[in-house]
Amino acid sequence: MxxxxxxxxxxxxxxxxxxxxxxxxxxxxxxxxxxxxxxxxxxxxxMPSGIGPENGVLPATEALSAGDYVNYYLNAGTWSCRKADASASAGLSKRAHAYVLAAVAQNANATTYTDGKNDQCSGLTGPEVYLSDTVPGKAVSTPPTGSGKIVQSLGTATSATEVNTNFGRPILLA
Incomplete structure (x- = not known):
């Protein structure tokens, strides 16, 4: 136009x-x-100060794809990010704290978002979506099941490709 x-x-x-x-x-x-x-x-x-996305810039310790949900953690004394993971091998240590809207190479700085709409997802049926226990960094429409895995709501799917982010507290399954 x-x-x-x-x-x-x-x-x-x-x-x-x-x-x-x-x-x-x-x-x-x-x-x-x-x-x-x-x-x-x-x-x-x-926009005036204080109005806009809540974001941060952290080094990514692995390659990230657009739309990945990430975990913040201390890496040798430096706050960094990596793919969030709900699998039993990760436990609560890799819960989701934010997401990225652009792909990021390993060791490059990632702009992470803690609220707003993640419009880089795919295949969602929602309405509620969860951190995947099979593909790190991804959102899925069915909560994980099984001992040692975590169930963490990431927000509400507003379409097959978009999540209105509202991170829930993770629950470690017994």
Missing amino acids: TARKLLTHNGSGDQVEYAGITASAGATSAGDIPALGANGRLDQSM
Whole structure:
């Protein structure tokens, strides 16, 4: 879709088109009119402090795929992230704390999100989704069963590819 534009007065008696801005440059953008970006949303740079996604940047100790749920942990004294895992071999030590929206190479920095919508999932039937006990980092529509595994709700599937994130406390199965 072609971006919509406004007609504005240029101060000399003429009218000119104005497209608006899709990202703020700070104080130099004061008085500009915002325009939605290609995703149909306002850019984060236009939001006031405290409004926006809760995210962090941590080194990934393994390769991550877009949409993976991750576990935060101390790795040789440095907070890092890895794929969350509900299997019996992982236990509570690999519960999900966040997710990534972009693929990340091992040892690269990962931007992680603790709330909002993870729109990089697939095959969900929901409505509630859980951390997988068979494929680390993935969401599944059926809770794990079996001794030593964990059941952790990740949120609500709003489609086959999107989860409205609301991390539940993990339950270790006896």
